[in-house]
Amino acid sequence: MITYYDDRSVQVTSTAVRVDGRTFRLAEISMVWHRRGSRSWRVLAGRGAIGAALAGPLVAAALGIALALWLDRSLTVTIAVVGASVLVGLAVGPVADFLFEHLDRSYARGSRQLEIWARWRGQPVRLLCTRDALRFGQIYRAVQRAVEAGQPVSPRRR
Template sequence: MIVYYRDPAVEVTSTAIHIHDRVFQLGDLEYVWHREITADPRSMRRMAGRGALNAGLVVGAALTLLGLIYLVATTVGDSGAAGRVLVPLAIVVLLVGLAGPALEWTLHRLDHSYDQGIAMHEIWAVWRGRELLLLRVNDEARFGRIYRSIQRALEQHR
């Protein structure tokens, strides 16, 4: 037996598709297809969160740039300002150094939201003569892996 895909909820093998506690023998499947349906509220929240992360990154970068421009501008005309600028500049450097992990987390969440997509994906099959919804997934990357594994399993089975 060959395992084409496995995660905690789905396993696709050369003989059957296991989805949660249900088992569908490949020989019982006449036809398998997929479709994309309207996004659910969780997907819409994920899209709103993605927009907020994008806006936060742009606003944070703009504020940092404006702060640095202000610090430089205050030292240009005033020779005694160098001492007054060193403390805020040290704070800015410290904050930029600490922002690395926060920025890494933010960019990871942003990448993850793009990987998941915003649509719901369904895998349908004609099983023993009737149409049946096998799986509904809102993670686009996971859906693609599962559907491709089902296609490979069915190709090899036939």
């Protein structure tokens, strides 16, 4: 038996697909497809908030520099305001790695509900429903490979 995918709730082998305790034998699966739901506005808003958090200190620094030049105060005051603005802009550095990691994870998880369907014993059955795009792709490809490997190869004509 070949294992194509295995985690705590899904197992795809050369004989069956097991999802949350339900077993679907590959010999009884005739077709596999997927569906994508609508986008989650909550996820998109979260990505926008991360982008704003990344851009906020840089915009504040630029506005501080513009303000320092616009006020036309003494050289000491201008240098102090520009220096403070630059420090605010540099504050994004240590935080940027943390925020970019969260942004990257949000794309890996995806923003849509993803479903894997199969025709099992002649009836359409939803095998899996998840928002995790990376996991969905791994499972979907494993099911495809298992089904393809289980299908008989037709003889070639010469």
